[in-house]
Amino acid sequence: MAKKNKKNTKINQRIRKYFDDDPFDIGIERVESKTLSELFGALGIYDIEHNRDLMIKTLRMIWSEADSEIRRDILHFFENEGIIYKGDKVSEQHHFDRDAKIEALLSELDVTPEEATRLREAFSTIRSKKITIEKMESKLRHIRFEIKKEVLEKELEGFFDIDDSLEFNASLKYKIYDQQFHKILTLNTKPYSYEYIETEPFEAIVEKIGADKVEIVKAKQQSIEKFIASIKDPHQYLTHEEIVNSLRSSPPKTMLSYPLITPKVLRKIINQKIDAKAIDIHDEELLIEVVQSLELPNSQRVVEYNLDLHVELNGVLEEIWNARGFNFDQILNEYKSEFEKAFLEELEALVAECASYANLLNYEKEEIYNKVYDFLLDQLGIHLTITPKIYRKTVRRFLYSIQEELIKKQRQELLARTIRDFKNLFPIARDMKRKLTLHIGPTNSGKTYTAMQRLKDADTGYYLAPLRLLALEGYENLNSMGVDCSLITGEEQLINDEATHISSTIEMMNFDVDVDVCVIDEVQMIDDRDRGWAWANAIIGAPAKEIIMTGSVNAKEAVIALAEYLGEELEIIEFERKNPLEVLDHPVHIEDIKPSTAVVAFSRKDVLKLKQRLSKTFSVSVVYGNLSPEVRREEARRFREGETQVLVATDAIAMGMNLPIKTILFSKADKFDGIIQRDLFPSEIHQISGRAGRYGLEEKGYVGALNKETLKVIKKNFHKEARKIATPFKVMANLEHIKLVSSILEENSLEEILNFFIKNMEFSGPFYAASLDDMLEASKIVDSYNLDIATKYHLACAPLTLKSPYIITAYETYIHALEKQELVHYQRPKLNGDFAQTSQELLMAEDMVKEISLYLWLSYRFSDYFVDVDKATESRYILNRYIEKTLQKTELxxxxxxxxxxxxxxxxxxxxxxxxxxxxxxxxxxxxxxxx
Incomplete structure (x- = not known):
């Protein structure tokens, strides 16, 4: 680029001397029109209209946009011609010197007055120093040649064309059908050289060219007659009238080999062959505009566009006059293929550039294409041409559209790097020198009892239970041993200001409260599909000097892997069952069940059916997940204290319930786990069976089934080793993590934040983000309200039964009140009678208790708005009594x-x-x- 500018600068300086030191744009205004025309000829530009203003404008444009080669050609024209220009800056003395020199040189030449006049005019703008006798003689020869040509043209009644042929008019006769007419046509002789015209005598030239004219007219007349004779009758395309009119109206001078058909008729014939939107007839070609469609790649979109076909007019006329069956299919296909190929190549380049800018966003190919189409198609119009301007504009629009998303993605990557090492999200625990202790063994081995004794002796402590019922039991046991303890569950908080210990459900753990000892019960729950994250988070982040974990043997390797990741000391203490457990050889029929037996089913419906059958013979307690903790506790108490003889329960009894069960009988060996119906795992059979033969109450425990098929599965899996829990473990963000993500991403949608954590987080440890389907469903609800992210998080963690329309309706009512900052009053439920008559009424009562649990759970977090805690607590007691009386009935x-x-x-x-x-x-x- 530097070399090119340097060349142009030199040329600009040299051109100034021909314009009296003016630049090209100013000096060109003083150039004569004839000289301007000659300059265009020297540049090879012949199709310019010889209008002075237009020529000056065009030359200025050429000079400003041309490269140095074209500028040099213009400079050479002035240097070779030696032209000087008229203008105000040329002095009168200069004019006098030039005229005197011209006259002096003319006196040396033998010229006629006309020749002298033409010479004076030719040199009137040339600088005097460039006027020489040689140049005058050369110009004189040219003038004499031009004068001779002019005389010849007058004599021969024609004009010499640019190719030195003589162009003349001749009257030709047309005789067709019943009509005769003459038509003036413009014909050309063969070219005559400069030397021939200059040297041959005038009369000889006139005679020769005259004879040529006669021959040419004769040949043309014969050609016309031959052509007319070749016209078919009837004609495939033309009527008699159309043929005659076309011959009459055909222009006198044309480059076409066939007569031009009248435009109206020509359009009619072409429209029979192709569906044209428009047809334009030019001197030597047809421009046919057709509408085509194109299915855009990687999209369902189809666009229509106008395609211009440039067809040789002479070829079409030949096909028509010769009555051939011509068509445009091949031409159309070629143009369409070539045009669409070029368009698709441009499109591909455009999409590739846009995709390069969106590389971080991982768009699918179809998504990229459709985004480009959104910005491109409205600019293309009907011609489907991607101009450089449209290309640039589309890229700019695309970039603008993804700008916010790109910024968000960049923030996401920053966030992912920030929290990739999950353990560092718990700074208090990381700052402590922690010791990990694992108590492993089967049920009824004393592992939890030993841990609770260590907790009792600690100055401060935390007990993390898998169930509210067990958290309440731990709370009561610690207080009964003289340890001041507070209870914190999702639905209830009993705070003792003097408390040194906390008993809590594991999800409610406070990672900001540091203690001496933390007991994490049922650690094998780390493998649970829905809640396992809570155990992983607690093990990683519990701020305690000593973490004591209790659980089954299959959790051993998992805890070792966690300890290695954390780089913390781990002590493993193994426990043995204190009394034996025996599998019965034969199934026990339901009529042969004895007191102190627990019958296990795996659905509320099956539990209630079994309860009805057994109630005919025994007093029965019932425990299943849908019951409130208070009712479950009361049912367990009745069985423990001998008020009932038989317990019918789901696998809820497997989780640490200490009951005087002598025999466990399985009603089935399969369960629905929320996804599929499957056989019980060995670990589940071990956990449930272990509740039989409680140490201190029974010397031996027995495990059996109600039928042969079930007993077969129980026997097969009872002695199998439970599947070892393997890495990776699920982990989940707590409120502080959610706030961090929200802040960095500038995102207030809880669903977006949870999805980000689930899908995008990569951890350097043995973890992956938990898929919290229920929490995600709740987040969809809370995101539709105008709430801050902390409020949304608390609401999404609330205890919900998403399948219950009753609970969801209450939930949305509460959220709406929080959004409006209105008080939320509890409405007492209406009950018919003292107990439920049907299983449907019992289910409704259970939902009512869950609604109260939801209300109380929210009241602990939003105490300023949920103001009817006492009323709700009282209603829960009434509902629990209602459910208890119902369960004590023999039939529903x-x-x-x-x-x-x-x-x-x-x-x-x-x-x-x-x-x-x-x-x-x-x-x-x-x-x-x-x-x-």
Whole structure:
């Protein structure tokens, strides 16, 4: 670029001397029109209109935009021609000197007055020093040649063309059908050289060219007659009238080999061959505009565009006059293929550039293309041409559209680097010198008892339980041993200002409270699909000098892996079961069950069915997950104190419930785990079976089943070693982590933050982010309200039953009140009678207790708004008594799932007879009822 500028500077300096030191743009204004025309000829530009203003404007544009080669050509023109320009800056003395020199040189030449005049005019703008006798003689020869040509043109009634042929007009006769007419056509002879015209005598030239004219007219007449004779009759495309009119209206001078058909007729014929939007007829070509469609790549979009076909006019006329079956398919396909190929190449380059800017965002190919289309298509118009301007504008729009997303992604990457080492998110624990102790062994081995004794002796301590019921039990035991303890669960907080210890559910752990000893119960729960993250977080982040974990043997390797990751000391103490556990050889029929037996089922429905059957013979306690902790505790107390003889429970009893169970009987050996129906794992069988034969109450425990199939599975898996818990472990962000993510990403959507943590976090330790489906579902609800991120987090952690419309309705009501900053009052439920008559009424009562638990849970976090704690607590007591009385009944009626009518006792169907006849017998069910 530097060399080019240097060349241009030199040329600019040299050109100034021809304009009296003016720059090109100013000096060119003083150049004569004829000289301007000659300059265009010297540059090889012949299609310029010889209008002075237009020529000056064009030359200025050429000079400003041209490279140094074209500028040099312009400079050489002035240097070779020796031209000087008229203008105010040329002095009168200069004019006098030039005119005197011209006259002096003319006196030396033998010239006619006309020749002298032309010579004076030719040199009138040339600097006097550049006027020589040689240049005058050369110009004189040229003038004499031009004068001779002019005389010849007059004599021959024609004009010498640019190729030195004589152009003349001739009258030609046309005879076709019943018509005769003459038409003036412009014809050309062969070219005559400069030497021939200059040297041959005038009369000989006139005679020669005259004879040539006669021959040319004769040949043209014969050509016309031959052409007319070749026209087919009838003609495939043209009527008689159209043929005659085309011959009459054809221009006298044309480069075409065939007569030009009138535009109207030509368009009519072409439209029969191709669906054209527009047809323009030019001197030697047809411009046919057609509408085409293109399916855009990596998209479902189809765009229409105008395609211009440039077709040789002479070829079309040849096909028409010769009545051939021509078509445009090949031409169209070639143009379409070439055009679309060029467009798609430009598109691909555009998309590639946009994709390079969006590389961090990991867009799918289709997404990139569609984003580009969003910004490109409205600019293309009907011609589908990506100009440099459109290209640049599309890239700018694309960049603008992803700017915020790019910034967010960059922040995400920064955040990922910040928290990749998960243990460092718990600074208090990392600043302490912690010791890890693992108590492992089967149930009824004393591992938890030993840990609780160590906790009791510590100055300060934390007990983390898997269930509220166990947290309450730990709270009561510590207080009964003279240890001041507070209880913190999701639904209840009993705070003792003098407390040195805390008993808490594991999810409610406070990572900012440091203690001497922290007991983490049931550590094998680290492998739980939904809650395992809470154990991992607690082991990593509990701020205690000593962490005591209790759990089953299969958790050993998992805890060792965690200790190695944390770089902390680990002591492992193994415990043995204190009394034996025996598997029965034969199934126990339900009529042969003895007192102190627990029957295990795996659904609320099965528990209630078994309870009804056993109530005919025994007093029965019931424990299942849907019951409130208070009711479960009361049912367990009744069994423990002998008020009931048999316990019917789900696997909820496996989690640390100390009960006088002599025999565990499995009603089934499979369960629905929230995803699939599957056989029980050995670890589950061990955990549940271990509740039989409580040390100090029974010498031996027994494990069996109610049927052969179930007993077979129990026996097969009872002696199997439980699957070892393996890394990686699930971990989850707490509130402080959520706030960190929210701050860095500038994001207030809890769902977005959770998804970021789940999908994008990479940890250097043996972890991966927990997939908290329930919390994500809750976050979708809370994100629709205008709340801060901390409030959203607390709300999403609330105890919810997402499948219960009753609970979700109450939940949304509470959130709406928080958004409006309104007080939230608790509405007492209405109950019919002292106990439930049907299983549906019992389920509703259970949901009402859950609603109270939700209300109380929120009241501990938003105490300024949830003001009816006492009323809610009182209602929970009433509902719990209602449920307890219901469970003490021998039978519960079923209701029709369609009309809620009470069904007959032990009905094997879940709809009544009336609904069956109304809804199913007319639908071709063959009389089969839906099973319950």
């Amino acid at each position: 009626s079923q209701t029709c799932k369609l009309c809620s009518a009470v069904l007959p006792t032990n009905s094997k169907y879940n709809i009544c007879e009336k609904c069956f006849r109304k809804n199913y017998t007319r639908r071709g069910t063959g009389g089969r009822r839906p099973r319950s």
